[in-house]
Amino acid sequence: xxxxxxxxxxxxxxxxxxxxxxxxxxxxxxxxxxxxxxxxxxxxxxxxxxxxxxxxxxxxxxxxxxxxxxxxxxxxxxxxxxxxxxxxxxxxxxxxxxxxxxxxxxxxxxxxxxxxxxxxxxxxxxxxxxxxxxxxxxxxxxxxxxxxxxxxxxxxxxxxxxxxxxxxxxxxxxxxxxxxxxxxxxxxxxxxxxxxxx
Numbered sequence: 001x002x003x004x005x006x007x008x009x010x011x012x013x014x015x016x017x018x019x020x021x022x023x024x025x026x027x028x029x030x031x032x033x034x035x036x037x038x039x040x041x042x043x044x045x046x047x048x049x050x051x052x053x054x055x056x057x058x059x060x061x062x063x064x065x066x067x068x069x070x071x072x073x074x075x076x077x078x079x080x081x082x083x084x085x086x087x088x089x090x091x092x093x094x095x096x097x098x099x100x101x102x103x104x105x106x107x108x109x110x111x112x113x114x115x116x117x118x119x120x121x122x123x124x125x126x127x128x129x130x131x132x133x134x135x136x137x138x139x140x141x142x143x144x145x146x147x148x149x150x151x152x153x154x155x156x157x158x159x160x161x162x163x164x165x166x167x168x169x170x171x172x173x174x175x176x177x178x179x180x181x182x183x184x185x186x187x188x189x190x191x192x193x194x195x196x197x198x
Contacts, residue, residue, distance in 0.1 A: 047084025062185040
C-alpha cells in the first residue's frame with residue numbers, strides 16, 4: 001500500500017494560519033512585563049529644586065536643650081532620603097520618649113508638610129513654608145490617650161550662633177496659644193549628607 005503524500009498547499013496554509021499564534025506566544029512575556037505598555041516617567045529632581053532645599057538648615061545630628069543649654073531634652077537626627085524628596089526626623093529624649101516625622105515639599109500645593117508620630121503620645125500634621133528665615137507650619141495635634149485634637153503650630157529658626165530654635169504652640173479651648181515646646185538644637189557632628197541611595 002502506497003503511503004499518501006501530504007498536500008503541500010494545505011500544509012503551507014496551516015503554517016501561515018498558525019504564525020500569528022506563535023508570534024503572540026513569543027511576545028506575551030514581553031507585553032506583560034512591568035512598564036512595557038508605557039514608558040516610565042522621568043524621576044523628579046527634588047534635591048536640585050530650590051524649594052525642596054528650604055529646610056536644609058535642619059539637617060544634622062543634634063542635641064536638643066533649653067535656651068541656656070543647661071538642660072538636655074534629647075537627641076535628634078534629621079537626614080535626607082529618597083533622593084532628597086524626604087527629610088526624615090528621628091528623635092529620642094533622655095526619658096525614653098521617641099518619635100519620627102517625615103517632611104516633604106509638595107509642588108502641587110507649594111507647601112511643606114510634616115507628619116509626626118511618636119511612641120504613644122500624639123500624632124501631628126502640619127503644613128506651611130518659609131516666612132523670612134523661619135520654617136513655619138500650622139495644623140493639628142491629636143492626643144492618642146485622650147482622643148482629642150487641637151490646633152497646633154510650629155516654627156524652626158536658624159540662629160546666628162549656629163543653633164536652630166524649634167518652637168511649638170497649641171491653642172486651647174479659649175483660643176489662647178500656649179507654648180508646647182521650646183527647644184534649641186546644637187550640632188553634635190557636621191550636617192548629615194543627602195542619602196540618594198534609598
